[in-house]
Amino acid sequence: MSKIAGIYWDDTAAAPGISLSVYFSGCHFHCPGCHNPEAWDFNYGQDFSFEIIKEIIDKLNKNGVKRSLSILGGEPLCDENLIAVQALIDWCKQTYPDLVIYVWTGYTLEELKARKLSIIDHILSQITCLIDGRFEIDKRDTTLPLRGSSNQRIIKLNDIK
């Protein structure tokens, strides 16, 4: 079962505007200088559950404020977290079809596609923007929006409705 390292209900740092940010636990990449090494551990944090999905759905538009959904880690798109990430995205989009979703992953888009998994193709078809690639400390740049190092890319996958 996937674990959640943390949730920020009103996050103004991860993405443009206000985002509800969900950090999945577990990452195999172990990039030197990673900003979130405690989330490398797949057993870190609380269990992912349907109750958490329901709470996220309740709070995405709380007080009439339309939030985006940010999915980070750890590594949300490793094999261990794919089912949970798909469930989170599908349930949220069922309630909010125009939900803007950002996903941060250490995989490049090419690496994701090369895995040839229908669940990954489905996730990529549902999200608005992918921020891809491992953090590379020699390419660290704190001035870049949404990214920690210049090798990482912001890839718009689907239009904002």
Ligand code: SF4
């Ligand atoms: S892929 Fe992301 S979470 Fe994983 S070690 Fe690299 S920077 Fe940290």
